[in-house]
Amino acid sequence: DIQMTQSPSSLSASVGDRVTITCRASQDISSYLNWYQQRPGRAPKLLIYTASTLQSGVDSRFSGSGSGTDFTLAISSLQPEDFATYYCQQTDSFPLTFGGGTKVEIK
Amino acid sequence: QVQLVESGGGVVQPGRSLRLSCAASGFTFSSYSMHWVRQAPGKGLEWVALISYDGTNKYFADSVKGRFTISRDNSKSTLYLQMNSLRADDTAVFYCARDPSRFGDYGYADYWGQGTLVTVSS
Numbered sequence: 001d002i003q004m005t006q007s008p009s010s011l012s013a014s015v016g017d018r019v020t021i022t023c024r025a026s027q028d029i030s031s032y033l034n035w036y037q038q039r040p041g042r043a044p045k046l047l048i049y050t051a052s053t054l055q056s057g058v059d060s061r062f063s064g065s066g067s068g069t070d071f072t073l074a075i076s077s078l079q080p081e082d083f084a085t086y087y088c089q090q091t092d093s094f095p096l097t098f099g100g101g102t103k104v105e106i107k
Numbered sequence: 108q109v110q111l112v113e114s115g116g117g118v119v120q121p122g123r124s125l126r127l128s129c130a131a132s133g134f135t136f137s138s139y140s141m142h143w144v145r146q147a148p149g150k151g152l153e154w155v156a157l158i159s160y161d162g163t164n165k166y167f168a169d170s171v172k173g174r175f176t177i178s179r180d181n182s183k184s185t186l187y188l189q190m191n192s193l194r195a196d197d198t199a200v201f202y203c204a205r206d207p208s209r210f211g212d213y214g215y216a217d218y219w220g221q222g223t224l225v226t227v228s229s
Binding site: 001032034036038042043044045046049055087089091094095096097098099100101 | 144213222
């Protein structure tokens with residue numbers, strides 16, 4: 001199985017900050033990497049698929065990059081509604097696997 | 108608009124069975140593959156299973172293989188998860204989610220239900 005490792009596991013930031021979250025795969029997954037946001041008590045929401053494609057309706061302050069084993073989610077200017085937990089997911093092969101999550105908290 | 112509504116959760120004893128349902132509306136259910144994803148209390152997301160649009164292809168996480176079965180009734184626009192031999196570590200919120208592809212070759216989930224809680228406890 002492909003292991004997905006996210007870092008950091010949590011971070012504190014202020015509104016307006018630029019934030020980056022990284023995700024590393026245990027083997028080459030090409031661009032088969034997706035990012036989700038989950039607010040407390042809510043279902044996950046797809047932000048980015050195939051590493052860098054923004055899901056319809058998602059604000060352009062979110063962006064994704066990377067290929068192979070190393071990927072990044074960036075939020076250009078953190079907004080109050082962005083305080084949440086973010087997960088990466090590989091869809092290169094079954095079983096599909098998620099990273100452990102990165103919780104973005106208010107500083 | 109796309110809606111996915113899970114049901115069937117509850118408290119069940121270890122070793123017993125439970126069947127979850129997910130009623131879909133707002134899209135042509137029979138054209139999409141579907142996922143189950145779970146989340147233990149305070150923990151991260153864990154993918155559980157996927158079924159192709161016509162039910163012919165099914166994939167499972169190692170942790171549930173041989174115990175859980177995924178199925179669908181396209182005439183009722185409903186997805187199911189049959190869970191047997193339940194264990195305490197199966198306790199989680201179970202989400203159904205839509206995959207934008209027919210065979211699950213995309214693998215990501217673009218719409219999610221609100222989840223149903225399954226608690227395995229004696």
